[in-house]
Amino acid sequence: MIEQQYIDLFEQFRSELDANSVEGINRHRDAAFGTFRQIGFPTSKQEDYKHSNIARAFDADLGLNLRNIPIPVNPYDAFKCDVPNLSTYTYFLINDRYYDEKGPEEALPEGVFAGSLQTFSEQYPEQFAAHYGKIADYADNGVVAYNTMFAQDGFVIYVPKNVTVEKPLQLINILRGGVDLSVNRRLLIIAEENAHVKLLVCDHAVDDVHFVVTQVTELFAGVSAQVDLYELEENSVKVTRLNNLFCVQKEKSEVVTSGITLHNGYTRNNYNFRLEGEHAEAHVGGLAICDKTQHIDNFAFLDHAVPNCNSNELFKTVLQDKATGVFCGKILVEKDAQKTLAYQTNRNLCASPDAQMFAKPQLEIYADDVKCSHGLTTGHLDDEALFYMRARGIDKEEAKLLLMVAFTRDVVDMVRIDSLQERLSMLIDKRFRGDLMRCGNCNVCK
């Protein structure tokens, strides 16, 4: 059994796990462990994981840095983000640990906390207890249970009532290690009533070892809160990234998220949204560009629990070489959720004959006065458009590239930070031209 080594490890090193974390986080381990023992990691025998055998990723000799042995790196030297004109409050996680040698130079608005999960649990025990482990449900998700068992630190943004953080925050996740590692990281985003915040999360693997990363993000959007969360993955082919976002939205809140994979190995994104206050709006986007034998699996579950909410999903995949893509979009409209508007779009481009895409929409509607739709297409590059461009003298490869970049356009348009939109357009263009290295501008792997 693949799980056994992790069960043994947990039992054997429980005291060290606790000693290197804090009570608020430790408190959740036992229940998660109980669930994990029962359900284990998902395998392709489960319908929702049919094309992604997650358990296999853990069938390896992975280390866990439970004692928080310091990894020698100064992220400011290792990584310089070169997003032009994107001025952000910048933070770092090295593997699962908050890097606190130096915070951003500019002070955040009063009352806003951004930093280590451990620190937050001590400084804001009430807010921590109200949300940590409360939004991420692991009853049927062994990866989230595993993460909750082993999580020791992570990153928090807390924005109190009526506070707007104008400048976006940027969290840079850096994966480092001398041996193959299992990294378990937590993110917590709390936007109280009428709070506004935008976060960009960038994922970079620096060392050439295997990483199996579980990330659990809990996002709470209070009444009339506005939260933007953009995730940009530029990992190496040796990274397995198991990303789980859980979002709860109160009345009139608005959440925009987009997960963009430019480089990866094996990625599974689970997006779970629960709209539980009326007139809440969720815009959920995703874009993946995969080649070689890379794998992307986007799974989205949108739960309309109350009337008058809107959700809009847009997922796009570009597959080259022998890459495989999976999309599953579930929309649940509960019995009383009248006047729901829920739209789901999934478009996939197989740019090579060996690329494979598996896509499945699932709508479960128990209310009778709703508007729900889904559109799903998987196709090749448009031959007519290619010829039209060639007939104007544009090189065949260049024409393909322009069409592929064009295909990604509307996901980029969802991003509500202009300078980030520009940056993404440039990165996507470079990505298709093969000019993008593993990390945008990383001094370590140069």
Add this chain to the structure above:
Amino acid sequence: MTNMLKITNLHAIVEEKEILKGVNLEVKPGEVHAVMGPNGSGKSTLASVLAGNPKFEVTRGSILYKNNDLLEMEPEDRAREGIFLSFQYPVEIPGVSMVNFMRAAVNEQRKFRKEEPISAGDFLKLMRDKRELLGIDSNLVGRSVNEGFSGGEKKKNEIYQMAMLNPQLSILDETDSGLDIDALRVVAAGVNKLQTKDNATILITHYQRLLEYIKPDHVHVLYAGKIIKSGGPELALELEKRGYDWLINP
């Protein structure tokens, strides 16, 4: 004067069906040729074969363009060598802006001539000049290529691209079909302004209407994959009066 284009005994198939069955045509610099004929006679196939559309396969015959074997050239190389096809059905390309599209096309042409890429300023000026020359509404170029354009806008956009690329041999495939009279005037005026003694135009049409605005030097009737009659401008007028029947069933 030497030929710019020489088509000899051209046979072409699409989806295993032979459409062109031995076309012969010679075009010299400075000339305007009209190729007319009823629907299904092979006019658009001829245009597509000249531009190099991979859907069509040439089975016999030859095409010499500026004394080179045109059939050996990729579509993009034909364009860079000065061939321009105005599409009967211009393709919509969502997400590719007209500006990026035109810049890519202009720069490919410059690269081919071993020139530096055009500067941003010169490019904007070129776009503005050609727009003014043709009297085209500027909002066409601010949009994605042909996306959501009306029929008339698409055809004007073809002529606009032609003006930007300044071709030596322009092939206008049914550019007049589906146009209202104003759009037809804009398109015809554009073609006339761009015509010089060094370049040539092949107009493919089954109406006489366009020929009221653009005067051809030669008129050809294509029927069942062959040119069955050639003449001067007076042939178009005769076709307008008598139709094609007298030629098809003499």
